[in-house]
Amino acid sequence: MKKLLVSVSVLVTVALMIWGYYQAMYAAPMEATMGDVQRIFYYHVPNAMLAFLFFAISFLASLVYLATRRSNAPVAQAADAWALAGAEVGVIFCTVVLTTGPLWGRPVWGIWWTWDARLTTTLVLWLIYVSYLLLRKFAAGPQMQTLAAVLAVFGALDVPIVYMANRWWRTQHPAPVFGGGDDSGIKDPHMLAAFGWNVLSWAVWGLLILVFRVYVERRQQKIENARAAAALAAE
Amino acid sequence: MSIHVTHRESWLALVWTHLQKDLRIEWRSWQAVTSMLFYALLVVVLFSIAFDPTLEVSRQIAGGVLCVATMFASVSLLNQAWARETRHQVIDALRMTPADGAALFFAKVLTNFFFVCIVQVVLGPVFFIFYNLHPLGDTWLLAIVIPLGTWALVANGTFFAAMSLRCKSRDLLLPLILFPIFLPALLAMVLSVKTILTGDGSDPHLLWIKMLAGYDIIFMTVSLLLFDTVLQAE
Numbered sequence: 525m526k527k528l529l530v531s532v533s534v535l536v537t538v539a540l541m542i543w544g545y546y547q548a549m550y551a552a553p554m555e556a557t558m559g560d561v562q563r564i565f566y567y568h569v570p571n572a573m574l575a576f577l578f579f580a581i582s583f584l585a586s587l588v589y590l591a592t593r594r595s596n597a598p599v600a601q602a603a604d605a606w607a608l609a610g611a612e613v614g615v616i617f618c619t620v621v622l623t624t625g626p627l628w629g630r631p632v633w634g635i636w637w638t639w640d641a642r643l644t645t646t647l648v649l650w651l652i653y654v655s656y657l658l659l660r661k662f663a664a665g666p667q668m669q670t671l672a673a674v675l676a677v678f679g680a681l682d683v684p685i686v687y688m689a690n691r692w693w694r695t696q697h698p699a700p701v702f703g704g705g706d707d708s709g710i711k712d713p714h715m716l717a718a719f720g721w722n723v724l725s726w727a728v729w730g731l732l733i734l735v736f737r738v739y740v741e742r743r744q745q746k747i748e749n750a751r752a753a754a755a756l757a758a759e
Numbered sequence: 760m761s762i763h764v765t766h767r768e769s770w771l772a773l774v775w776t777h778l779q780k781d782l783r784i785e786w787r788s789w790q791a792v793t794s795m796l797f798y799a800l801l802v803v804v805l806f807s808i809a810f811d812p813t814l815e816v817s818r819q820i821a822g823g824v825l826c827v828a829t830m831f832a833s834v835s836l837l838n839q840a841w842a843r844e845t846r847h848q849v850i851d852a853l854r855m856t857p858a859d860g861a862a863l864f865f866a867k868v869l870t871n872f873f874f875v876c877i878v879q880v881v882l883g884p885v886f887f888i889f890y891n892l893h894p895l896g897d898t899w900l901l902a903i904v905i906p907l908g909t910w911a912l913v914a915n916g917t918f919f920a921a922m923s924l925r926c927k928s929r930d931l932l933l934p935l936i937l938f939p940i941f942l943p944a945l946l947a948m949v950l951s952v953k954t955i956l957t958g959d960g961s962d963p964h965l966l967w968i969k970m971l972a973g974y975d976i977i978f979m980t981v982s983l984l985l986f987d988t989v990l991q992a993e
Contacts, residue, residue: 590988648939648942648943651938651939651942652939652940654939655935655936655939655940656936658932658935658936659922659923659926659932659935659936662923662926662927662928662929662931662932663923663925663926663927664925664926664927666993667925667992667993668926670988670989670992670993671922671926671989671992674922674985674988674989675922675936677981677985678915678940678978678981679939679940681977681978681981682939682940682942682943685943685970685973685974685977686942686943686946688970689943689946689947689970
């Protein structure tokens with residue numbers, strides 16, 4: 525039953541990704557000023573939205589871990605697995621954002637990179653979560669989970685500060701497409717459809733990987749607990 | 760679990776005890792301050808040679824060089840600050856005392872802040888000579904900006920050094936986790952120093968200094984609240 529469920533969800537995800545690709549590359553009309561390069565938008569923006577979602581999952585799970593680590597160990601362990609999985613999948617999505625951004629920026633802005641509000645925030649976010657993953661590698665034993673959760677709190681506090689800092693500084697990134705002002709929003713229904721399908725397919729893909737990762741991490745925790753119990757019994 | 764000392768005087772007394780101890784250790788060896796001072800001096804000299812800046816360029820980049828030199832040099836100091844406590848398991852003894860861990864943290868921050876300030880006071884004139892600086896803005900503002908930025912660096916650095924204390928290759932780990940978090944403070948510090956040196960008036964409302972102060976308050980509060988969690992992590 526479980527195997528069937530996994531197979532079906534993988535198939536659905538792959539089908540959605542293919543459909544999303546078709547929508548972005550063939551169904552959506554060519555953009556008037558930027559041309560075909562604008563199609564990167566269908567990957568760049570959904571990935572950015574989802575990266576923030578996964579980092580938020582990681583942050584909330586870290587808070588749950590800190591709150592329950594002494595009172596409710598099973599919940600805390602589950603929360604830790606979610607925090608790790610959220611950070612890992614978030615870093616992947618953030619990497620896609622940071623790769624597709626310059627690819628678009630070079631032909632449209634004429635430069636690969638600029639120190640602007642969103643770019644800097646995204647890069648700092650990426651750096652913070654890579655350092656979070658590094659800390660998890662460097663720190664040993666159960667204290668690692670606590671230290672990682674604390675770092676996640678610091679990271680989450682940092683991001684709004686970086687964002688505000690850069691808003692005061694300078695900005696070159698296009699204004700928000702949705703909710704940016706009177707002129708914002710996608711007017712062409714085909715473009716909107718392509719965008720919507722890509723948000724959906726990337727979200728499904730990301731959540732699938734997230735659930736897989738949590739499952740693997742939970743297994744890992746079980747193995748470690750069994751090892752610790754065996755070591756105690758042997759003494 | 761730590762028992763929180765409710766009496767206010769006794770919390771300050773605790774801070775004072777830790778502070779005295781740390782200052783006395785440093786007074787007898789001068790290890791941390793001298794190594795940091797020499798390291799910072801080397802960074803300043805290296806940058807000066809590598810870029811050979813003209814007068815106008817100096818003003819533009821001097822703030823960044825000063826901040827980055829302090830940042831790199833502080834890492835060695837911050838690592839030593841906690842490494843001292845691991846000798847003879849002092850840190851384990853501190854964990855077992857019923858005293859509030861935040862007091863220990865606060866004392867460490869004060870000590871480190873004091874040491875970095877000494878280094879900056881010595882380094883400052885050297886820096887002005889090497890870069891031929893003639894500040895065009897309100898120079899007195901430097902007396903606000905530099906301590907605020909240093910505090911941001913030292914408070915976060917002390918916290919993260921305690922975090923990486925029991926990790927593998929902790930000397931390497933500290934900059935890896937400290938620098939990304941410190942980035943907004945570095946940005947604010949560099950830009951306000953640049954505004955002061957060039958006198959370009961790009962920050963009339965002193966937004967960057969306010970942001971730096973806000974950063975200090977936010978992160979100091981969170982550090983004080985979470986320090987016991989880090990100290991007692993097991």
